[in-house]
Amino acid sequence: MTLPPAVRRWWPQLKRVHRFLTLMSGTLFRTVAPVLGSRGVARTATGRSIDTVAREPGTVALHAGGPPVAVPRRPTPGDPAGHPVFEEERTAVVPATFTLEVTNGRLAGDFGATITPGGILDHETSTYFGVFDWREHPLYLRPTLGRIERVEGSVLSLAARGASGNYYHFLYDAIARYGVFEESMPGEQVDAVVVPHGTRYQRELLELAGIPGPYIQPQADRTVRADRLLVPSNPNWALQAPPSTVSWLRDRLPAKEPPTTPQRLYLTRGSAPQTRRYLEEEELMPELERRGFVRLDPGTLSVQQQIDTFHAAEVVVAPHGAGLTNVTFSPSGVRVLELFPSTYVHRGLWAICQAIGADYRYLVATRPARPGRHNAGISDDVSIPPDRVLRAVDELLG
Known part of the structure; x- marks a missing residue:
């Protein structure tokens, strides 16, 4: 959470203002994007990565991982009973996983927005909190993509919304995506990984999970341009903690010296x-x-x-x-x-x-x-x- 404590109570109102501003500013910034070349914001978007592939088949490919899975949930006791937040998710449908490959792809901001050479925002791999219309994505709060940093070779993205400063989101929205990458592109080697690593717990988790560097810190005012950008889908984008993701984390991060008593x-x-x-x-x-x-x-x-x-x-x-x-x-x-x-x-x-x-x-x-x-x-x-x-x-x- 990055808001000062004194204004956190106003988060719902601020979020509505945030979405409205992105909608308004994005209309202008998308208009001038062609003039700015590679620094211009994405001019359009797709809701699903498979549609991104269809629109740019020469530069975008999709590597399939696991199939979609229906996950039934047990009834949840609590007080007050039957809270709708839990009842509404009694049966969750976890989407299929994949890794998106983009030749000369761009990865924008600290939230890791995926942009194709043709200026398409791949919204499925670029989800953000409370944003379902791509036109309200925080990408459009800035007139440009900021400075462009060219990285040679294959670059893996583990950047995600909330992963820069929250333990839960870093574990489930960043680290867990490495499991999707391994499943969909087994044996693939990369030259760099875009992932937050500025805190102690982030560096420890990366090391314990065996995710090799070098690491590139995602930044709000910078866009990474890769010869070959690899972006795994986020298995936790809907906060579902799929059983396969949880199992992968438990296997990948085992206990070593637990207490001897419960x-x-x-x-x-x-x-x-x-x-x-x-x-x-x-x-x-x-x-x-x-x-x-x-x-x-x-x-x-x-x-x-x-x-x-x-x-x-x-x-x-x-x-x-x-x-x-x-x-x-x-x-x-x-x-x-x-x-x-x-x-x-x-x-x-x-x-x-x-x-x-x-x-x-x-x-x-x-x-x-x-x-x-x-x-x-x-x-x-x-x-x-x-x-x-x-x-x-x-x-x-x-």
Whole structure:
């Protein structure tokens, strides 16, 4: 999350303004793009990569990976029961995976927008949060593609929306795409990889997953132009955490020295406001400690330590946040209780729990959310009476 805490509550309104501005500015910037040559923004787009191939068959090719898969989900107990965010995803259809190959392709911005030599934005490999109309893509907030950096040889893109600064998105939208690349182009070697690598956890994950460099940092004001650009599809673009993706991550990132006894974990999000912290944490912790829980901030551990710790987890209680992504490495049957504000219920971590066979439950704060608006308060703090949380914990412990 890059917005200052004081304005995060206005995210839904800012997002609408953001989309409107891209729609308006893009109309102008696409008009002048032909004059700017290779620095001009994409003039048109396709919704599916197969259509991009059809429009530029001489420069674009598609390497097939896995087929589309229907993924049934188990009913989800929680309070209040039957929350629509989870009910609506009881049957998910995961699209087929592939790697798109673009000769003289361009990769724009820190979100990794794929652009063909003919000026087509391939929207399927360039998805962005809350954007379904390509004309509202943040690519069009700038009049040009910025400076063009030519990279010789074959360049693999693992750049994606949110991957630059979020552990969940880096693991599932960036690292996981390497699995798609291996599946669709087995044995293929590349000369460089465009992927965020500025933080400790990013470098650790790249090393642990065995993704070779050299690495190129995606930047908002720069476009990488490659002799041969390879862009895997994003298996998690709809926050579905497909079972095949989860299995690949579990196999690729194994535990090495897990604790010898099962762990009961409470994941803290600290004390900064507007970060989805649990407000009654200090009241809750003494009771959790009596039940054998320890308080943990996953960000204080190395990635391997996080993998090892969660590999031994028996129960995990946490307000919604990226630290809970580590249940990816927990054993099947791990018990998970996720806490949400009433204004923001997110299915991404629930989908991981479904894939690993976790006993997952949720609690949503009782303050009424606006009808149909489950993501209005993306950074709202969580306030749930501790006795309500403890009842859910005791039910989970059984």
